[in-house]
Amino acid sequence: xxxxxxxxxxxxxxxxxxxxxxxxxxxxxxxxxxxxxxxxxxxxxxxxxxxxxxxxxxxxxxxxxxxxxxxxxxxxxxxxxxxxxxxxxxxxxxxxxxxxxxxxxxxxxxxxxxxxxxxxxxxxxxxxxxxxxxxxxxxxxxxxxxxxxxxxxxxxxxx
Amino acid sequence: xxxxxxxxxxxxxxxxxxxxxxxxxxxxxxxxxxxxxxxxxxxxxxxxxxxxxxxxxxxxxxxxxxxxxxxxxxxxxxxxxxxxxxxxxxxxxxxxxxxxxxxxxxxxxxxxxxxxxxxxxxxxxxxxxxxxxxxxxxxxxxxxxxxxxxxxxxxxxxxxxxxxxxxxxxxxxxxxxxxxxxxxxxxxxxxxxxxxxxxxxxxxxxxxxxxxxxxxxxxxxxxxxxxx
Numbered sequence: 556x557x558x559x560x561x562x563x564x565x566x567x568x569x570x571x572x573x574x575x576x577x578x579x580x581x582x583x584x585x586x587x588x589x590x591x592x593x594x595x596x597x598x599x600x601x602x603x604x605x606x607x608x609x610x611x612x613x614x615x616x617x618x619x620x621x622x623x624x625x626x627x628x629x630x631x632x633x634x635x636x637x638x639x640x641x642x643x644x645x646x647x648x649x650x651x652x653x654x655x656x657x658x659x660x661x662x663x664x665x666x667x668x669x670x671x672x673x674x675x676x677x678x679x680x681x682x683x684x685x686x687x688x689x690x691x692x693x694x695x696x697x698x699x700x701x702x703x704x705x706x707x708x709x710x711x712x713x714x
Numbered sequence: 715x716x717x718x719x720x721x722x723x724x725x726x727x728x729x730x731x732x733x734x735x736x737x738x739x740x741x742x743x744x745x746x747x748x749x750x751x752x753x754x755x756x757x758x759x760x761x762x763x764x765x766x767x768x769x770x771x772x773x774x775x776x777x778x779x780x781x782x783x784x785x786x787x788x789x790x791x792x793x794x795x796x797x798x799x800x801x802x803x804x805x806x807x808x809x810x811x812x813x814x815x816x817x818x819x820x821x822x823x824x825x826x827x828x829x830x831x832x833x834x835x836x837x838x839x840x841x842x843x844x845x846x847x848x849x850x851x852x853x854x855x856x857x858x859x860x861x862x863x864x865x866x867x868x869x870x871x872x873x874x875x876x877x878x879x880x881x882x883x884x885x886x887x888x889x890x891x892x893x894x895x896x897x898x899x900x901x902x903x904x905x906x907x908x909x910x911x912x913x914x915x916x917x918x919x920x921x922x923x924x925x926x927x928x929x930x931x932x933x934x935x936x937x938x939x940x941x942x
Contacts, residue, residue, distance in 0.1 A: 563740040566740075567732060567735045567736070567740075568732065571728050571731045571732050571735060572728060574727075574728070574731065575724045575725065575727055575728030575731075576724070578723070578724050578727060579720060579721060579723075579724030579725075582720035582723060582724065583717055583720040583721070604735075607740075608738075609745070609748060610740070611742065612742070616838070617752065617763070617764035617765055618762055618763045618764065618765075618836075618837065618838065619756055619762040619763075619764070619904075620762075625753075628752050628764065630745055630748030630749075631748060631751060631752065631755075631764040631765045631767075631768050632745065632747060632748050632751065632768055633748075634765050634768075635765050635768040635769045635773060638765065638769060638840075638842060639769070639776070639777065639780045639842070641842075642780065642784060642842045642846075642924065643780060643783050643784065643787075645846075645928070646783065646784045646787030646788060646927075646931075647787055649787060649788070649791050649928075649931045649932075649935065650787045650790050650791045650794070652935060653791040653794045653795045653934065653935060653938070654794055656795065656935070656938055657794055657795070
């Protein structure tokens with residue numbers, strides 16, 4: 556089967572491409588506000604995908620224009636879902652932006668690594684521990700002493 | 715290296731989704747519920763806009779849940795940003811065009827917003843879209859004039875009234891022996907402005923709630939931004 560460039564392929568590639576671009580932006584970007592914008596792009600792609608799912612060839616919008624005839628209409632259920640999804644998206648974006656405003660007021664930056672470093676420093680200060688923790692040697696006691704007879708214990712005995 | 719991994723992830727995800735989507739039958743939706751709704755919706759709900767009858771009639775309780783999500787987002791944003799505003803609105807006076815244009819646009823935006831809300835069961839539009847336009851009408855003065863601020867208590871009143879009247883209409887349907895939020899009072903006037911029973915009332919509640927919530931959110935954002 557040879558891939559032909561037709562309307563169907565273009566629409567699907569647009570919707571899925573928007574989702575991919577948005578998720579790539581979320582993964583790759585260092586700036587928190589750009590992450591939110593990338594999320595908005597991914598959401599637009601998802602909404603377009605939903606509308607495409609209800610598309611029907613040679614059909615009109617699901618609104619009755621004349622009382623007598625009953626023409627073919629596209630599926631109204633995905634459109635209703637997209638209608639609500641857009642409004643929810645706006646609410647979520649406003650919440651995300653308000654959190655970003657607070658972060659910026661607190662740390663003076665929106666760079667992902669700088670914000671993470673500031674947060675680590677604050678957490679370490681509140682907990683009263685040093686900041687340079689490595690993942691190999693966690694703080695505090697080990698939950699269980701090493702069992703006798705394990706290779707670690709035998710190595711200790713040898714040395 | 716990290717960038718490469720991210721690009722690979724995004725590209726692979728796009729390829730996977732595309733290969734799944736290529737198996738779909740485009741232009742012939744497999745869902746039967748849409749067909750069924752189309753054939754009975756105008757008689758059952760009296761609304762010519764079938765999307766409206768899906769949003770408010772067949773999936774009314776989902777719309778209620780979605781309104782509560784919007785309310786939760788607005789409440790959380792207000793909680794994060796706090797009540798303390800050292801400055802109100804923009805600091806610089808807007809230009810002549812912005813000030814007088816904003817003042818002149820306010821009645822027009824209100825008219826269009828309410829028009830779209832009231833015709834939600836007849837034409838494309840409805841409470842969500844009209845509510846956003848209402849929010850824009852109230853947000854415009856905040857951009858144009860320094861010191862302008864919205865009455866947050868009033869907004870909360872409108873929001874609470876709209877939300878509770880949405881639930882109240884649903885409860886009235888329950889008291890009448892129908893299902894919760896079941897459309898009632900269906901007149902035999904398909905396509906008229908006064909038709910579709912309780913659906914326009916529900917959409918009016920939705921529009922007022924969305925408008926008040928978004929206006930409150932936007933003014934919160936605008937007033938906190940200049941604080942830093």
